[in-house]
Amino acid sequence: MGNTLYDKLWDAHLVEQRDDGTxxxxxxxxxxxxxxxxxxxxxxxxxxxxxxxxxxNIAVPDHxxxxxxxxxxxxxxxxxxxxxxxxxxxxxDNCADFQIPEIPLDDERQGIVHVMGPEQGATLPGMTIVxxxxxxxxxxxLGALAHGIGTSEVEHVLATGCLIQxxxxxxxxxxxxxxxxxVTAKDIAxxxxxxxxxxxxxxxxxxxxxxxxxxxxxxxxxxxxxxxIEAGARAGLVAVDEVTLNYVKDKPYAxxxxxxxxxxxxxxxxxSDQDAVFDAEVVLAAASIEPQVTWxxxxxxxxxxxxxxxxxxxxxxxTQRNSLARALDYMGLEPGMAITDIRPDVIFIxxxxxxxxxxxxxxxxxVEGRRVAPTIKQALVVPGSGLVKAAAEREGxxxxxxxxxxxxxxxxxxxxxxxxxxxxxxxxxCASTSNRNxxxxxxxxxxxxxxxxxxxxxxxxxxxxxxxRTMGGQD
Amino acid sequence: xxAFTVHSGLVAPMDRANVxxxxxxxxxxxxxxxxxxxxxxxxxxxxxxxxxxxxQDNSGRPINNDFPLNAPRYNGASILLxxxxxxxxxxxxxxxxxxxxxxxxxVIAPSFADIFRSNCFKNGLLPIELSTEQVSELFDxxxxxxxxxxxxxxxxxxxxxxxxxxxxxxxxxxxxxxLLNGLDDIGITLKSSEAIRAFEEQxxxxxxxxxxLLEV
Numbered sequence: 001m002g003n004t005l006y007d008k009l010w011d012a013h014l015v016e017q018r019d020d021g022t023x024x025x026x027x028x029x030x031x032x033x034x035x036x037x038x039x040x041x042x043x044x045x046x047x048x049x050x051x052x053x054x055x056x057n058i059a060v061p062d063h064x065x066x067x068x069x070x071x072x073x074x075x076x077x078x079x080x081x082x083x084x085x086x087x088x089x090x091x092x093d094n095c096a097d098f099q100i101p102e103i104p105l106d107d108e109r110q111g112i113v114h115v116m117g118p119e120q121g122a123t124l125p126g127m128t129i130v131x132x133x134x135x136x137x138x139x140x141x142l143g144a145l146a147h148g149i150g151t152s153e154v155e156h157v158l159a160t161g162c163l164i165q166x167x168x169x170x171x172x173x174x175x176x177x178x179x180x181x182x183v184t185a186k187d188i189a190x191x192x193x194x195x196x197x198x199x200x201x202x203x204x205x206x207x208x209x210x211x212x213x214x215x216x217x218x219x220x221x222x223x224x225x226x227x228x229i230e231a232g233a234r235a236g237l238v239a240v241d242e243v244t245l246n247y248v249k250d251k252p253y254a255x256x257x258x259x260x261x262x263x264x265x266x267x268x269x270x271x272s273d274q275d276a277v278f279d280a281e282v283v284l285a286a287a288s289i290e291p292q293v294t295w296x297x298x299x300x301x302x303x304x305x306x307x308x309x310x311x312x313x314x315x316x317x318x319t320q321r322n323s324l325a326r327a328l329d330y331m332g333l334e335p336g337m338a339i340t341d342i343r344p345d346v347i348f349i350x351x352x353x354x355x356x357x358x359x360x361x362x363x364x365x366x367v368e369g370r371r372v373a374p375t376i377k378q379a380l381v382v383p384g385s386g387l388v389k390a391a392a393e394r395e396g397x398x399x400x401x402x403x404x405x406x407x408x409x410x411x412x413x414x415x416x417x418x419x420x421x422x423x424x425x426x427x428x429x430c431a432s433t434s435n436r437n438x439x440x441x442x443x444x445x446x447x448x449x450x451x452x453x454x455x456x457x458x459x460x461x462x463x464x465x466x467x468x469r470t471m472g473g474q475d
Numbered sequence: 476x477x478a479f480t481v482h483s484g485l486v487a488p489m490d491r492a493n494v495x496x497x498x499x500x501x502x503x504x505x506x507x508x509x510x511x512x513x514x515x516x517x518x519x520x521x522x523x524x525x526x527x528x529x530x531q532d533n534s535g536r537p538i539n540n541d542f543p544l545n546a547p548r549y550n551g552a553s554i555l556l557x558x559x560x561x562x563x564x565x566x567x568x569x570x571x572x573x574x575x576x577x578x579x580x581x582v583i584a585p586s587f588a589d590i591f592r593s594n595c596f597k598n599g600l601l602p603i604e605l606s607t608e609q610v611s612e613l614f615d616x617x618x619x620x621x622x623x624x625x626x627x628x629x630x631x632x633x634x635x636x637x638x639x640x641x642x643x644x645x646x647x648x649x650x651x652x653x654l655l656n657g658l659d660d661i662g663i664t665l666k667s668s669e670a671i672r673a674f675e676e677q678x679x680x681x682x683x684x685x686x687x688l689l690e691v
Contacts, residue, residue: 012681015674016667022649024667026674028685036567038508047661052671055688064506083506083529090508101691122689126682134566134590150568150594151510152660160664162671166647198493199560202589232563234589255684263684298493319492319558326491417565419502426526438497438564444526 002273004170005237006205009145009270013128015162025165028127030157031113032059032100034091035419036132040155041094051098052161058122059095059102061088062112064419067382067409076105084420098158111385111411114138114352118222119387121251125240125267130157135352135435137228141221142248143240143270145205148229168235169279171204172272175212177286182469184362185220186354186433186452188212188284189227190292190302195282198300201233204280207272208238212286218247219356226353227435230299239271293339293465294437294450296327301437303339305455305467311335330439331447332427339465342449344431346424347372347379347406347460348442349453351416354433355384357391359453364397366457366471372405373463379406380422382414406460418443431459477599478657482580483626484553486617488543489518494557495564496591500573504529513569514576518544548621556613557584561602562591571598581627583634585610596650597660601629603644629655 003011016024037059044050051057064084066072071080076092079085088105095102103109109120114135117123123139129146130136132154139146149163157163173192193200206228213221221238228236238244245264248254255263290304303309309328312335315321328335333342349355349363360383372379381401383389389411392398398408415422416434424430424446433456434441437448451459458468504516506529519527522545524537538545544552555574561584562570571594574582580600585607587595595602605613616636617623626635629651633641653660664671679686 013678016670018649020649020652021647024664024670026671026678028682035505039510039568042508042510049661053675053686055686058689058691081506087506087508101689103691107691120689124684127685132566132568134564136566148566148590150566150571150590150597152568152594152597156661156664159661160668160671161675162664162667164649164660164664198563199586199588202560202586232560232588253687253689259684263682266682298495323492417497417502419505436495436497436564438495440501440520441497444501444520 001277002275004272004276004278005143005207005239005270006145006168006170009126009128010167012126022164022166024162025128026162027056027130027157029123029129030057030154031117031129031131031136032057032154033063033113033133034061034087035063036151037094037154038087038090039151040158041098043155044098044158049159051100051158054099056161057100059091059100060110060113060116061091061105063413063417064088065105065412066420067412067414067422069410072410081421108386108390111388112352112355112413114226115355115384115388118142119251119385121248121254124248124254125244126270130163134229135226137234137236138222138226138352140225140228140235140237141218143238143244143267145235147234168205169203171201171206171233171280171282172278173206173208173282173284174210175208175284175286176210177212178215179212179286179289182454183289183291184452184454185216185223187289187292189224190294190299190450191284191289193227193231193299194302195284196231198230198298199232201228201231204233205235205237206231206233208236213238214241217358218243219358222356223353230435240267291452291455291468293455295331295333295339297330297437297439299435299437299450301327305339305465307339309333309335309337309339341464343375343429343464344449344459345377345428346430347376347456348415348430348432348434349456350380350382350384350414351434352384353435354453355382355388357388359433360388360392360397363453363457364400366454366468367404367406367461368400370404370461372460375463376460379460380409380415381406382409383411385411415442417441431456431465476597476657476659479580479599479601479629479654481626481628481630482553484580484624485549485551486554486556486623486625487549487552488614488617489555489557490614492558493560493563496562496567496570497564499562499570500567501527503527505567505569510572511576513573514578517573517577551578553578553580554625554627555579555582556610556617557582558610559585559607561587563588566590568594571595571600575600583610583613596654599654601627601654603627603634605634605642605644609642
């Protein structure tokens with residue numbers, strides 16, 4: 001019986017298998033940010049411990065940075081929110097104290113940790129990668145074993161270079177055939193979550209396979225793996241192929257010369273064997289996937305753009321009926337209403353899910369030469385890193401967004417989780433390219449609809465959700 | 476870490492599925508650089524009618540009287556009864572920190588999200604999985620009798636209720652051992668330092684780029 005990609009990554013990092021079923025797994029790379037690391041560093045300090053291996057780590061501030069150009073230009077000491085300022089300063093201080101490499105706030109390479117990592121080649125195929133952030137699953141797109149951990153585990157990895165783990169089960173989600181025009185990785189992710197449910201992947205590492213996945217760019221695969229956690233799976237994976245190697249080659253921290261040849265040979269084997277057996281298999285037809293829009297307060301509450309908000313009679317159990325009633329009440333929606341009748345107040349294009357250059361391009365292609373609808377109060381475009389921002393500006397995308405009436409911001413997590421000043425007011429409705437539509441996620445009382453960048457851009461123009469395929473601009 | 480052996484306490488409800496960690500502790504409280512002090516803001520969006528702020532005096536805030544944890548009958552509860560997929564979403568360990576700081580020692584649900592479950596064990600908070608039917612039965616009993624309490628015995632791996640059969644539960648044996656003895660994971664792992672060093676030597680041959688410092 002062959003091995004899955006997950007089995008191979010696990011075996012290659014197994015330090016010790018213990019009788020009680022737990023294992024010690026070696027961690028190649030740990031990404032650190034300001035929110036989930038301070039208590040871990042404090043733990044090291046209290047115990048008098050030093051980092052096991054400095055070369056395992058890289059830090060970057062992202063979660064609660066300002067996205068306003070003037071505030072950013074004035075430096076950390078000028079950050080308006082004093083609580084955020086202390087947390088960001090603490091990251092700088094901890095990195096200095098423990099000699100952890102940190103990309104500072106004013107560096108062009110700064111960005112959302114899951115955009116920066118692959119962009120710098122700090123995260124690479126074949127690695128085990130962790131971060132105190134559940135969207136670490138993103139890096140699985142490189143053919144790496146990557147998942148989120150809690151702060152105690154951040155401290156554990158800092159102190160020991162390892163994690164105590166129990167092996168997950170294997171699931172393969174195959175998306176057969178080619179995607180339709182205007183349908184993106186985000187729509188695949190949401191359609192899969194709609195199929196599996198928000199806990200369907202709990203206990204599994206999910207490998208995404210099939211023609212539609214092979215056809216995705218590496219950025220698209222990151223969008224998909226990013227949302228594996230929204231189906232409950234800590235890790236998402238895609239096998240290494242030419243797309244992966246072409247993406248990684250020449251990244252700043254990627255191996256070069258003779259090491260590149262060694263890496264290419266090692267990484268090319270990072271795929272599941274033909275006869276590998278998965279504990280669970282799910283197959284979707286790409287042709288059946290349409291642009292998706294979430295209507296509720298869990299990512300599984302999703303339908304296609306031609307769909308309707310469910311009615312209570314659609315639900316089978318009391319718990320489901322209660323969830324639906326609560327979600328509709330929170331979201332301010334009527335049962336049975338058409339998705340295209342939902343009118344957002346705010347547009348957010350950004351987050352570790354959708355803030356890479358191709359996301360910026362997809363959104364710009366829709367808004368080019370058009371104006372944001374007058375009913376839209378605010379339309380934010382937040383690139384995932386300073387390098388994405390610079391690349392977009394070289395292509396003139398910033399001008400397209402601003403001419404349409406959108407705001408072009410500095411990189412950071414921004415309104416995905418609203419830890420900075422970018423947040424919804426109570427009752428406000430947002431078409432968002434982020435990953436979670438939980439109650440209050442984008443601001444107290446805020447209402448989130450998850451969509452692709454092109455769909456968010458289309459809603460910005462028309463003032464309501466609309467099938468992006470009727471808008472042109474997707475070639 | 477506080478050890479967990481046998482615990483008896485009042486049971487309180489969180490009667491909805493897919494309770495996410497944003498709901499357990501909203502993002503604005505994640506700006507703290509401490510591990511403690513999150514209890515007053517546990518379920519903040521549900522406990523209060525307004526938006527809470529870090530380091531705020533909560534005494535003047537409008538209370539949501541429809542939220543069960545605000546009811547006097549659940550005052551002092553230390554066992555939380557919940558529905559499926561409790562703790563989904565963000566990896567924030569602030570969620571178990573808030574639950575522990577509030578006074579909870581145990582959460583009982585039909586299922587938990589993976590990262591949340593792992594975070595609970597690191598903080599002396601025991602996540603117990605029972606079947607959907609068993610959890611529903613406990614909800615019914617709790618609603619029917621004010622002061623409904625349970626005893627959780629980690630040694631015997633069972634939930635005890637007055638006048639009815641014990642409910643056995645499964646728990647990862649490593650995690651059980653750590654909880655029973657209040658053991659620190661890092662100390663345990665560092666006993667394997669030699670094995671880790673040996674692994675590193677062969678891993679360095681295979682993937683030398685992993686060991687190069689990322690100079691910024």
